[in-house]
Amino acid sequence: MSSVLRIALQKNGRLSEDSYQLFKECGIRFDYGTGKLKSISSNFPAEFLFLRDDDIPGYVEDGVADLGIVGENVAVETGRPVTTIHKLGFSKCRLSIAVPRGVDWTGIQHLDGKNIATSYPNLLGKYLAEQGVQAEIHEISGSVEIAPSIGLAEAVCDIVSSGSTLLSNGLKEVETIFRSEAILIARPELDADKQSLVDKLLFRIKSVQAAKNNKYIVLNAPNHALDQITALLPGMKSPTVTPLATEGWSSVHSVLNENEFWENIEAIRAAGAEGILVIPIEKMIY
Numbered sequence: 386m387s388s389v390l391r392i393a394l395q396k397n398g399r400l401s402e403d404s405y406q407l408f409k410e411c412g413i414r415f416d417y418g419t420g421k422l423k424s425i426s427s428n429f430p431a432e433f434l435f436l437r438d439d440d441i442p443g444y445v446e447d448g449v450a451d452l453g454i455v456g457e458n459v460a461v462e463t464g465r466p467v468t469t470i471h472k473l474g475f476s477k478c479r480l481s482i483a484v485p486r487g488v489d490w491t492g493i494q495h496l497d498g499k500n501i502a503t504s505y506p507n508l509l510g511k512y513l514a515e516q517g518v519q520a521e522i523h524e525i526s527g528s529v530e531i532a533p534s535i536g537l538a539e540a541v542c543d544i545v546s547s548g549s550t551l552l553s554n555g556l557k558e559v560e561t562i563f564r565s566e567a568i569l570i571a572r573p574e575l576d577a578d579k580q581s582l583v584d585k586l587l588f589r590i591k592s593v594q595a596a597k598n599n600k601y602i603v604l605n606a607p608n609h610a611l612d613q614i615t616a617l618l619p620g621m622k623s624p625t626v627t628p629l630a631t632e633g634w635s636s637v638h639s640v641l642n643e644n645e646f647w648e649n650i651e652a653i654r655a656a657g658a659e660g661i662l663v664i665p666i667e668k669m670i671y
C-alpha cells in the first residue's frame with residue numbers, strides 16, 4: 386500500500402482556522418467542521434486527525450500522527466522529542482507573567498514566596514529557576530486570568546496576544562517569558578516514502594508563504610529613470626522591462642517583498658514612476 390501522511394490539527398481553537406486555510410491554499414482538500422474526528426484528503430495522500438492541541442506532540446512522538454500543527458509554547462511545554470520542521474507565522478502570541486493592576490511591580494524578585502497560576506508549569510519553572518526566584522506554581526488548565534481575583538494566586542503566567550483578557554480581568558503584563566507562533570512538527574524518523582510526501586507538502590507551504598510576503602508590481606517609468614527604478618525592484622531574477630507605445634517610457638514588472646514595500650514604493654515614485662499597480666500573488670515558486 387502506498388504511504389499516507391497522518392496530520393494532526395487542533396479540532397477547534399486558536400490554531401484551527403489558519404491551519405485549515407493553509408492546507409486549502411496548498412491545494413489539499415479535506416472535510417472539517419462536520420463533527421468527524423478524521424478526514425481523508427480527496428487529492429493528496431494525507432489523513433487529518435482533529436485533536437486537542439495539548440495532545441498533538443504526544444501523538445506525533447508516538448507515531449499515531451506523522452505531522453502536527455501546534456503552538457511552539459505547547460511543543461516546548463510538553464517536552465516531547467519531536468522535530469520542528471517549519472514555522473508557520475500564524476497564532477503569534479507570548480507567554481507572560483501578569484499581576485493585579487494595583488501592584489507596585491519592582492521586578493521579578495517580587496514573586497519570591499508568591500503563588501503563580503499557570504497552564505505552563507515547565508516553561509514557568511525553568512524561567513523562575515533561571516531568575517533565581519522561589520515561587521509556588523499552581524497548575525490550572527484554563528481561565529488562568531481569574532486566579533488573582535478569587536484568591537487562588539498572586540500572579541498568573543498565561544498566553545497574551547492583544548492583552549484584552551488581562552485588561553478585562555484587572556491584570557497587567559510585567560514579564561514576557563516566551564514568544565510563540567504555530568509550527569509544523571514531525572516524528573523524528575519518517576520512512577523514505579513519508580519523507581518525500583513531507584518534502585512535497587513543505588514545498589507547497591513555502592510557496593504559499595513566499596507569495597503572501599511578496600507583491601507583484603507593474604509601473605510606468607520614464608526611460609531616463611529606468612536604471613534607478615529597476616535597482617529598487619530586483620525581483621526574483623531581474624525585472625521585466627518593455628517599451629510603452631508612448632515614446633520615452635517603459636513598463637516595468639517585478640516582485641517586491643512586503644517588508645520593503647512602503648520604503649521602496651516612495652523611492653520609486655520619487656524617481657518618476659507613474660501608474661503603479663500592486664497585485665497580490667497566489668503562489669510563488671522559486
Ligand SMILES: Nc1ncnc2c1ncn2[C@@H]1O[C@H](COP(=O)(O)OP(=O)(O)OP(=O)(O)O)[C@@H](O)[C@H]1O
Binds near residue numbers: 397399400457458477
Ligand atoms: N489569543 C491568542 N492569539 C494568538 N494565538 C493564541 C492565542 N491564544 C492562544 N494562542 C495560540 O494558539 C494555541 C491554541 O490556543 P487555544 O486557546 O485554542 O488552546 P486550548 O484552549 O488549549 O485548545 P484545546 O481545546 O485544543 O486544548 C496556543 O497554544 C497558542 O500557541
Ligand SMILES: O=P(O)(O)OC[C@H]1O[C@H](OP(=O)(O)OP(=O)(O)O)[C@H](O)[C@@H]1O
Binds near residue numbers: 399545546547549
Ligand atoms: O491577549 P488576548 O488577545 O486577550 O488573548 C489571550 C487569551 O487567549 C487565549 O484564550 P482563548 O480566548 O483562546 O480561550 P481559552 O482560555 O478557552 O483557551 C489565552 O489563553 C488567553 O486567555
Ligand SMILES: [Mg+2]
Binds near residue numbers: 437438439
Ligand atoms: Mg489545549
